[in-house]
Amino acid sequence: MIWQSMENLRLAKNLGNWGPFGRGENRVAVFTVGNPCEGHGPALPKDIDDRVVKALALRACDAEGAYYCGHVPFTSDRVGRIALAWSPLWIPEDEMVSRTGQFIKTYLAMVGLRFHRICLLNGHGGNNFIAGCRRELSRKAGRSIDFVIPFEGIETGHADTLEHSVAAYLGLVDAGKLAAMNDLVHRDPKKALRRWPPTGGLGGYIMFGGEEFSELQKPEYGLTKCLEGFLADREIRADMALGRNLFDGMLAATCKALKH
Numbered sequence: 001m002i003w004q005s006m007e008n009l010r011l012a013k014n015l016g017n018w019g020p021f022g023r024g025e026n027r028v029a030v031f032t033v034g035n036p037c038e039g040h041g042p043a044l045p046k047d048i049d050d051r052v053v054k055a056l057a058l059r060a061c062d063a064e065g066a067y068y069c070g071h072v073p074f075t076s077d078r079v080g081r082i083a084l085a086w087s088p089l090w091i092p093e094d095e096m097v098s099r100t101g102q103f104i105k106t107y108l109a110m111v112g113l114r115f116h117r118i119c120l121l122n123g124h125g126g127n128n129f130i131a132g133c134r135r136e137l138s139r140k141a142g143r144s145i146d147f148v149i150p151f152e153g154i155e156t157g158h159a160d161t162l163e164h165s166v167a168a169y170l171g172l173v174d175a176g177k178l179a180a181m182n183d184l185v186h187r188d189p190k191k192a193l194r195r196w197p198p199t200g201g202l203g204g205y206i207m208f209g210g211e212e213f214s215e216l217q218k219p220e221y222g223l224t225k226c227l228e229g230f231l232a233d234r235e236i237r238a239d240m241a242l243g244r245n246l247f248d249g250m251l252a253a254t255c256k257a258l259k260h
């Protein structure tokens with residue numbers, strides 16, 4: 001009886017099916033990546049992309065039983081070196097892939113858990129190019145990496161009503177600074193873009209940056225459409241209901257990706 005009771009105290013072999021996720025718990029490792037310092041206008045955190053994707057990751061992991069490992073602290077941008085104007089921590093694409101893979105590899109070498117699958121969730125549109133570099137990323141990490149874009153298929157912009165609304169839902173908008181910005185946007189949206197060029201889909205760079213920033217006008221980025229909306233609305237709203245709908249859509253896409 002004493003021997004049996006002592007065995008019951010050693011749980012390593014008996015924990016497997018405990019909890020709501022049973023043996024499926026912590027089989028999927030989740031990393032996130034975004035942009036730790038990027039201009040979105042005066043009302044949003046500089047690391048809003050990081051904060052949104054980390055919030056998505058934590059909620060998705062709680063829903064699916066995956067394990068959140070941490071956040072990759074690097075960033076790049078598919079538009080190239082011009083991104084340094086609003087994203088001062090930008091690094092070239094090949095360096096981004098290399099550093100990210102090494103970051104994941106180092107973490108996995110230290111952690112005691114053994115994962116069946118590794119996912120990298122992206123919160124920054126400028127990093128979407130990583131989807132085409134998955135083989136090299138996996139080689140650097142020493143494991144196959146699934147790259148997940150939670151906002152894929154969802155209309156998004158940059159420093160516009162959609163992004164401010166998601167931030168509002170998460171409690172990440174400075175209402176006073178947004179009101180002060182909108183005061184000028186109402187009166188003179190072009191003057192507002194000169195003062196805060198990242199707003200309205202990097203609209204100040206598109207309108208006043210000349211040839212240097214012509215890359216931003218490519219239709220696949222959706223920035224010119226975002227700018228057109230900004231000029232028509234003469235306002236950036238922070239609509240919590242809209243933000244919740246957008247966030248819930250991204251969360252559903254993230255949970256689906258973690259299941260598969």
